[in-house]
Amino acid sequence: MSIITISAGSYSNGRQIAKSAAKRLNYEYVDSENILPLVSKEFGVSESKLMQTLKEAPSGVGMFSKTKPEYIIFIETLIAEYLLKNNIVYYGVVGLPLIQEVSHVCKVQIIADLEGRIKNKAKLDGGSEEKARKAVIKEDNQQKKWSEAVYNINTTDPNLYDLVINIGHIKDDDFEHALETIISAVEHKKFQPMTYSLRCMKNVAMSCRVRTTLADIDSKMQVKSDEGTVYIYTKAVKKKAQDKVLEMKQKVMRIEEVKHIEVFIDYDLFAKVSHGQ
Amino acid sequence: MKEKLEILLLDDETIVGNRLGPVLEKVGYDVEVFEDPKKALNRINEKEFDIVITDIMMEDVNGIQILEEVQKKSEKTKVIIITGYATVALAREAMEKGAFDMIAKPFRPNDLRSVVAKAADSLGYKK
Amino acid sequence: MPDMVNPLELESDFIKKSEETESRNKFVLNKNDRELLERPRFTFRLHMLLVFLLFSFLSMAIIIGSVIGINRIQKKLHFVQTSERYLFQIEQARRWEKNYFLYNTNLEDAVQSADNAKTLLSQNLKKVITVLSTKETDTIIKHLDRYRDLLQELIVLEKNGIENTEKKEEIETSLRKHGAKMVEVASVLAYEEQESMNAMLDLIQRIPIYCLVVVLLLRVFAARFLTQRLVKPLNHLVKCTRRIAKGDFSPLVPMRKYRDEFTTVEVAINRMLEQLKLHETAMVESHKLRAVGTLTAGVAHELNNPLNNIMLTAHAMLEDHKDLSEDELLEMINDLINEADRSRSIVRNLLDFARESESVSEPLDLGALVSETIKLALNQVKVSGAKIESQIQPSLPRMRGDKQQLKQVFLNLILNAVDAVEKQGNIKISVKKADMPGFLSVQIKDNGCGIPAHILPNIFDPFFTTKGPGKGTGLGLSVSHGIITMHGGQISIETEVGKYTRFTVILPSRSVPANFNRT
Incomplete structure (x- = not known):
């Protein structure tokens, strides 16, 4: 009956957990892969450019910097409008601070042991562990910079979430355990939507739409x-x-x-x- | 099943009762209006209402306490919270304790009507 | 080159201008500076210069004195030599005279010696007069002249070959008399001069010792004096900084009748004090705005009630205006007006407090002030779910103070109490006469978490806070402390961890008589 947002550090299997949770709860799953084509279609911006915006924080200098903040607003708007529906699992960071004040959104952060994530990455790429370590750390820093530049938040701050799950070394039973935790949390009455919180969500979507309209x-x-x-x-x-x-x-x-x-x-x-x- | 849905409306603001009473009666509900939460609590203990509409911030008794009392008395009764102090924390606390819905002040009479209708619906009253 | 501008001129122009502006600034700025600067100038540098000049002058005097002394000794020495030569000539003359009488030798040589003596005497006559008196000098000359005349007579007698033994004998006696006299006076002359020279040598030997003693004494005195001049103002400044550290920002007043290098420091300190005062007011102001920020949450929620009433009433009128009786319509319109009024007063309360205001001291009713403050914080208290009770002793003596600032202190203490208590917490506020006569006390007690002993000493420090990041600036209690100290009061705290915290503010009620209320 509610909305779950899941965000996670790179290579901590957050996406898989989110997808499994959606499946188990019979919720709709959405992430940037679903949203970006919609944004691209509506605003005529290429998907690769949008993808780039999600990776690199607008630097404030250079040719691209002027257009990038608009892309983020476009993506936020479509996500917010998507979340007007209920029973959704959303995986991603974009737009999270906007829905902080919506009581029927259960915000979940998944964290995992760095070593586990490095092994995960090495296994995925088939490369050496040393190379994987560098890549993971680089991606962490990039993520940190991005959320600081765009939202001025530190994504590792637990105050931002209703639930923080540490899945440790990312083994199968950790995965299962995390899934159970999320599902039982969402079944909690306090995340049920009500007139007031639905109105809050509507307001967020409306604000986003206005920002999109005026982005130029x-x-x-x-x-x-x-x-x-x-x-x-x-x-x-x-x-x-x-x-x-x-x-x-x-x-x-x-x-x-x-x-x-x-x-x-x-x-x-x-x-x-x-x-x- | 009763003819009319019975509603208890509690708000320490006189005007709220004065206006919302007729608003709900007009669409066919039986409404008892209270300003004093203690008297309302007594009445709740006497009678099982279908719907209780309550404010949160009141002298002496908190709306959450009313909600808890109602839940204790009869689980069937739907509690609707109307509050000028709406926050995420309050919303979640209310829902956790079994409120049916919550709307934030200021609201239009029709907002409350549709919420009440939804509650009536869930109670099996069809119009 | 007419285009060239003399840089010196420019500079001096600039200096003049800056001096002008400075003097204008001084004139405009404040009377404290003027008080400091309008004293006659007597700088430390001038002081040092004077002492230095005194010492230079003294050593010059000593040098000149010794030069003169040595010079005089030299002259005396010369004179002594002259006298001795004179004595020698006289004695020579006597010896020739004696030889003449004994062996009948040449008498011309005696005359020659007497003439020599005479020349010596007339050459140094002036000096001789100063050593001997005029009369004595005359006597010497007279004796010498007479002696020579007698010798001449004797020679004439000899030439004529007249064996006038009687006459010769007479001359001989006379010669002996005058000769003896002459020798006597000459030796006196030599002796006197020798003596005087010795005395002078003695003096010259002693003068440096005297001078040494005098200089030593003078130096001790000068050192003491200079140190006093340095240390006293420094001590004064140290005292001032202590006072400033305690939060007393009143300007320095002139301590001496003249101004010097320390005046610049004093003026600078006064400037600093002005700035500090400005900063403090700015700090108080910003802190007030923070309190307003905290309050607005409560106020916004509180506003929702009258707004809701207006909305419901307006919609009711919209729906039913055709069926409503005139009385009902009138009632609804009155409700609309009243609720609009209510909204306005909620906002105005906050704005009154938030408005920037000059710091003014005015007679105050402390009880009324505290209850106004409670009203201001009431929404916040309600939102937190705490209960607030106040006990205000009636007809308290009035006091003087800055209404806004005191309100801010109490608001701060109340908001702190609200933060400290859990839901269903209790905050008790009392205003009454303090145990100390002439003082009023305000107590704010909460049954909250209390303050642990290890942070208790720090709670009045600026920027100390127990609240999470982004929640408090940590200026609250230090600003409160500053305000209360400025009002001549005290703020104290009693606390027990997990049980209670009680802040007590005492403020002087002087200057307005106690029966002011009744009249």
Whole structure:
């Protein structure tokens, strides 16, 4: 009756656990592999570019940096809209911080012993353990950088999750045990959806949709929404603020179910910039 | 089965009772409105309601306590939480303790009506 | 080259300008600086210079004195030699005279010697007058002249060949008399001068010793004086820094009648104090905003109730407006107005507290202030599920203080208590007269987790916090402590781990009479 999100360090078999959990619970399974084609179709961005966005954090410099944050918003939006349905197992990190306040989402983190993961990687690639070690550590760092750059979170912080499972050395019984734990947790009444939490999820999806709509104007704005009322927090140069607000409102009003829009503009930063700081 | 669904509505805000009572009666429910949680508790002990709608933050007695009391009295009764203090923690606590649903203030009368209808549905009342 | 600008000129221009601005700043800035700077200037450097000059002057005087002394001794020595030569000439003359009488030798030589003596005498007459008196000098000259005349007479007598034994004898007696007198005076002259020279030598030997003693004494005195000048202001500054460390940021006042190098330090410290004061107000302000942040969660939730009432009422009107009686409609409209008012007052309460305000000291009713603060925190308390009880003694004497800052202290203590208690915790607040006369006390007691002994000494330190990252800035208690100290009060704590924590704030109630309330 609810949503499970599972995230895991690389090569800790998180994806397999997520898939097995979905199968056992008779839930729908979704991850970037399912979502990216949808994003690509809707927004006309190639899948490989989207894949790249999920691996490399937008650096802020260079030609690509400007478009990458938008890709993340696109992916987030489709995930959030996907999660409006219930009975889903979602494997991935994208969008997790957005649904932190939705009570019927059970957030699971799977961690595994580093040595176990290295062995896992070596077995998968058939290469040497030394090579695998380097690859795993590199990927860990990349993941860490990515979540810090995009969400300013440390994915290993247990406060972000409802359930953290350490599957140790990744053996078959560890795998089974993790699966049991997740299934029994989700059957817990407290993760059941209710009017309030469904509304929260709807609000998240709506905010994402608004950000997607306005991504070409400002990819860093914050959006909150409640029952069709949308609050946009953005920055603008004072002179152009009026036009910007108008443009935003016109665009957002076209979204279904939007009833009212409030735009809050922060001038501070630009005042400083114009003074040559 | 009874003719009409019996609902107890508890909120220490007078206006909530004043407005929601008629709102629910109009669509054919039997509603008893309470402002004082202690009196409501007494009434709950006297009578088995089909649906209990309760606020959370009240003087003396917490809505969660009401929920627990109702659960103790009859498992069949559906408890709907209406609160201005909605948080993830509260939502999960309420669900864990067996609440049927929770809606956050402010809400429209129709929001409550549809939740009540859902509860009635699950109780087997068809309209 | 007309295009060239003299860099020196530029620099001096710049200095002038900066001095101008500085002086303007000084003028504008504050009267404390002026008080410090308007004293006459007497720098330490000048002081040192004066001492140095004194010593230089002293050594110069000693050198000049010894040069003069040595010079005079030299002159005296010369004079002594002259006197001795004079004496020798006289004695020579006498010897010739004696030979003449005994062996009848040449008398011309005696006259020659007497003439020599006379020349010596007239050459050094001035000096002789200074050593002997004028009268005595006259006597010498007279004797010498007479002696020579007598010798001349004798020669004339000899030439004429007249054997006037009587006359000769008379002359001889006279010669003997004047000769003896002359020798006597001449030896006195030599002796006197010798004596005076000896005395002077003696003096010159002793003067350096005297000087040494004087210089030594002077040096001790100067050293003491200079050290005093250095140490006293330093001690003063050390005392000031102690006072500042305790949170007293009132500016330094002039300690002496003149200004010196330390004045610059004092002015700098005053500047620093100004900055510290500014920073503290900024810190208090930011801390207040943090408290507001904590409160807004409660307020937002609290606002949901009147908003819900408005929404339900408005929708009820929308649905049923055709069937409702006029009375019912009126009741609903009144509900709408009242609930809107209620929302406004909830927001206003918070805004009143959050508003930036000048720090002003005004007469306060501490009881009312505490109950206002409780009202402010009430939502937060409700959300946490704790209970709050207050006991406020009626008609307490009034006190003076900054309303906003004191509210902040109590709010901080209450919010801390809320954090410390579990659900169903109890917070008791009492306002009453303190045991110490002239003081009021506010106690905030919770039955929460208490504070472990090992962190107790640190709780008033800035940035000390037990709350998780992102929850507290750790400025709470240190800021509270600062505010209460500034009000002349004290903040103390009693605690037992797992049982209770009690903060007691005592504040002076002076300056407004106790019966102020009744009149």
